[in-house]
Amino acid sequence: MIIRSVKHSFRYVIIAFFLFVAQNQVSAQYITDKDTTIILISDPNVQLECTQALNDLYNFKFPAAEYQFQYLRAKYKWHPLPYFLMGLIEWWKIMPNTKDTSHDEKFLAYMDSTIEVGEELYDDYPQYRVEASFFLAAAYGFKGRLYSDEERKNWRKAASAGKDALDYLEEGKTKENLSPELLFGDALYNYFSVWVPENYPALKPVLWFFRKGDKALGLKQLKEVSYNAFYTRTEAMVWLMRILNSYENDQPQAFQISKYLHEQYPDNPYFHRYYARMLYSMGRFTEAEPECRNIIARIDSAQVGYEATSGRYASFFLGQIYEARRKPEEAKGFYLRCLKYAEEIEATETGYYLYSLIALGEIAEQQGDKKEAKRYFELVKKKADRKDEAFKDAKRRLKGLEKGD
Structure with missing residues (x-):
């Protein structure tokens, strides 16, 4: 999603x-x-x-x-x-x-x-x-x-x-x-x-x-x-990577390009986060975790080009990783950080923001805090388009909470 x-x-x-x-x-x-x-x-x-x-x-x-x-x-x-x-x-x-x-x-x-x-x-x-x-x-x-x-x-x-x-x-x-x-x-x-x-x-x-x-x-x-090109080589690799990943369903080859670009230009935040996203989407969480943490560390140290957009990616991925490892408190911290980054760049209608809210609501519900869970799900309904899957998901979860009362 x-x-x-x-x-x-x-x-x-x-x-x-x-x-x-x-x-x-x-x-x-x-x-x-x-x-x-x-x-x-x-x-x-x-x-x-x-x-x-x-x-x-x-x-x-x-x-x-x-x-x-x-x-x-x-x-x-x-x-x-x-x-x-x-x-x-x-x-x-x-x-x-x-x-x-x-x-x-x-x-x-x-x-x-x-x-x-x-x-x-x-x-x-x-x-x-x-x-x-x-x-x-x-x-x-x-x-x-x-x-x-x-x-x-x-x-x-x-x-x-x-x-x-x-x-x-x-x-x-x-x-x-x-x-x-x-x-x-x-x-x-x-x-x-x-x-x-x-x-x-x-x-x-x-x-x-x-x-x-x-x-x-x-x-x-x-x-x-x-x-084989000189001036256009890197730009061509960027387009090839995105095409293979988004349109040709060839994640393995797109991943190899993303890995090369990140290794060749380790201080390029766009290449760094794309590589981290590929690791996450391929389920390679052990490798994704240090990359995402490194992205956040670079944001905290104000490294050139590393800002809230990359932080939104990295923190969401870390939230997902720790949730999969059944570490809800660690996951919660990164989901909250994802919200902060998204709000910084006014990206509160995007999937990263909306699904962080859903994840936070789910964690609150699991911890028995139905009031907090309801607040998060209501926020999703407020921010998301009615046709968005996140809106439908939040609506369904709210109905579930009402039935449980």
């Missing part, structure tokens, strides 16, 4: 799928004459300069990453790459808790700089239009993703950004060879152009204007990018 609520929040990103595909589809085009078309993105010297900075970015060592990207901006101020990478820093500041809009302005400013510099490259140097188009579409696509986020829902701006991204889709359309680096967008397009109409039939008419996709090919391409 909890995992389903997480999947539901992910759907908002998928609904905005064509905005993201617009970001990437043009980037999947590759001209065979690399010397005159791919001027930085495939340059091994630039990649060498970026290696540690990208590691720092995904490991939430933002000042170190920013220092190197600022160096790149000074060296390549005529190119959109450094501005886009600076924007990615702000994007990953948003990722742990998308309810936090404090980084939006700076993120959008870097994407706008990417667009401004990219347009100059596109207009003034026709031979470089493929690479310029990649960054232009990427910047517009990321703006669209932000505007279409569940917490922002600025559909007008999202649609406008999507349209601007689409304008760059024609570049390199006839080119035949795809590099692993630039295959990312084609992979997402192939997968989601089939997935979207399967799950949202109302969007089928929109797809009449797009080429036919292939889910199996999309997954294969995502794996290739995950193995």
Whole structure:
């Protein structure tokens, strides 16, 4: 039930799928004459300069990453790459808790700089239009993703950004060879152009204007990018992990990716909590317990990126673990902590909050405190939608309490 609520929040990103595909589809085009078309993105010297900075970015060592990207901006101020990478820093500041809009302005400013510099490259140097188009579409696509986020829902701006991204889709359309680096967008397009109409039939008419996709090919391409790309490798792994876990019912493979990402970037809170969630959902409680405790310890020590969203996950999982071990007092403490974290981020209508309340009510009932149990179940009815399973569960439990009086 909890995992389903997480999947539901992910759907908002998928609904905005064509905005993201617009970001990437043009980037999947590759001209065979690399010397005159791919001027930085495939340059091994630039990649060498970026290696540690990208590691720092995904490991939430933002000042170190920013220092190197600022160096790149000074060296390549005529190119959109450094501005886009600076924007990615702000994007990953948003990722742990998308309810936090404090980084939006700076993120959008870097994407706008990417667009401004990219347009100059596109207009003034026709031979470089493929690479310029990649960054232009990427910047517009990321703006669209932000505007279409569940917490922002600025559909007008999202649609406008999507349209601007689409304008760059024609570049390199006839080119035949795809590099692993630039295959990312084609992979997402192939997968989601089939997935979207399967799950949202109302969007089928929109797809009449797009080429036919292939889910199996999309997954294969995502794996290739995950193995062989440089700039897009980690982003591809994140999408592959989420797709395998949420849509392909392949938890074992998704788990392996989550484990790798956490081990590779141990200070990334998003990867950390995803790994903990995979351990929990697979019933590997012995391994999940120390990871969840570590997440909470990092929140308590104010480590960068570790905040109430991750705490809500970790504390709920710990409550479940201790309840399964028949340690109600320990479980109760973590469920209460889950409520606190959820209230901090105003997430009191989510499954983690509602099922923590139900668990607390159940513990109170088992301990003979029917008044306290009733209070928790009434809170569920107050917070949950009437169609929600948690609402129905609380209603049933309240009836049971009344019969017992």
